[in-house]
Amino acid sequence: MKKALLALAAVIVATALGVGAWAAFGAENDDETTQRGTCEGRSTELSVERDEGGVEVSFELQSTAAGETWDVVLAQGETTLLEGQRQTDEDGELDLDAPAADDGSDEFTATATPSAGGEPCTATLTR
Numbered sequence: 001m002k003k004a005l006l007a008l009a010a011v012i013v014a015t016a017l018g019v020g021a022w023a024a025f026g027a028e029n030d031d032e033t034t035q036r037g038t039c040e041g042r043s044t045e046l047s048v049e050r051d052e053g054g055v056e057v058s059f060e061l062q063s064t065a066a067g068e069t070w071d072v073v074l075a076q077g078e079t080t081l082l083e084g085q086r087q088t089d090e091d092g093e094l095d096l097d098a099p100a101a102d103d104g105s106d107e108f109t110a111t112a113t114p115s116a117g118g119e120p121c122t123a124t125l126t127r
Contacts, residue, residue: 023037039121046110046123048100055102057081061094061121070114074098077105087116 031050037119038044043062048055057074066088074082074096088094092110106127113120 007095019094020074033125033127035125037110037123039123040119044110044112044121044123046108046125048125048127049100050102053102054098055107056095057098057100059094059096059112061088061112061124063088063092063094066092067088068092068094070094070112072096072113073111073117074108075111076100076105080103 006047012118025092031048033049034047036045039061042064044061045058047058049058055076059072059074061070063070068088070086070088072082072084072086072094073080079101081100083097086094086096095098096110099107108127109122109124111120111122
């Protein structure tokens with residue numbers, strides 16, 4: 001009987017510790033907003049996360065081929081955070097990251113247009 005009570009107490013303590021750890025570490029991710037979508041058969045993900053007193057904006061596009069060139073723009077409201085040409089990596093992924101002001105607009109937009117021509121892929125989120 002004592003062994004059963006000790007085992008039960010150990011399970012309760014372990015569960016309480018696990019829930020506490022989950023709450024502590026899970027709280028860090030509460031400040032992240034993500035928008036997933038598709039565009040012309042490609043998957044996109046735009047996310048905004050509080051980071052060291054500011055905000056980090058990330059955009060990922062899963063394309064069909066490595067080495068594709070894209071014209072890209074990341075914006076926060078009317079402010080351009082990043083603009084230029086980028087190439088997909090060996091896995092056909094386009095990954096963009098840019099810092100943003102935490103006191104600016106809460107609307108973020110990523111636009112990627114194939115440089116060779118084609119429809120732009122646009123993702124927008126509001127946090």
